[in-house]
Amino acid sequence: MTRGRSGSTRVSGGAATPSKICASCGRRFEWRAKWARSWNEVRYCSDACRRRGVTADDRAAEERIVAALSHRPRGTAVDLDSLDAPDGSETEPGSASARRELMRRAARRLADREVVVWLQGGAPVDPSTARGPVGIRLV
Structure with a gap:
């Protein structure tokens, strides 16, 4: 286990977090709690990429x-x-x-x-x- 900056504990080597590739910049991005309900619809890693599009x-x-x-x-x-x-x-x-x-x-x-x-x-x-x-x- 390691401690993050905020002091929260996260398990190293635990279950893999799902990831996707941004449709705009092509970078890999990880699942976030704010996307829990709509993870299947998420296409962009950030607001900037969503605004820019392709x-x-x-x-x-x-x-x-x-x-x-x-x-x-x-x-x-x-x-x-x-x-x-x-x-x-x-x-x-x-x-x-x-x-x-x-x-x-x-x-x-x-x-x-x-x-x-x-x-x-x-x-x-x-x-x-x-x-x-x-x-x-x-x-």
Whole structure:
């Protein structure tokens, strides 16, 4: 058992908490007590993701990733940061971090659909927790 910040006790290694993948950002999120009655309907990890949803720019970014990977030999990884966001996207031209996050969100959704695999150092990693430079390849 470990103590949380609030002093509440939680059992380590106990029953697994259910989790889902956010429809907008593609990150894994855990069950929360406030969702107890509506867990089956929950699709988004946060209010921000629910407001943002999945836009045409998001779908275009997914298509761009798949197109870039399909032109390479099977099993070849591509550095995710080397891919640019689609032209005409809502992100500002000078906002590199916004374009990078758009592509990472798209790649996480593709990983959830088992279209791509995220790699760091040549080994598969969980897209929800990966930090730093990552590569992606088609499954």
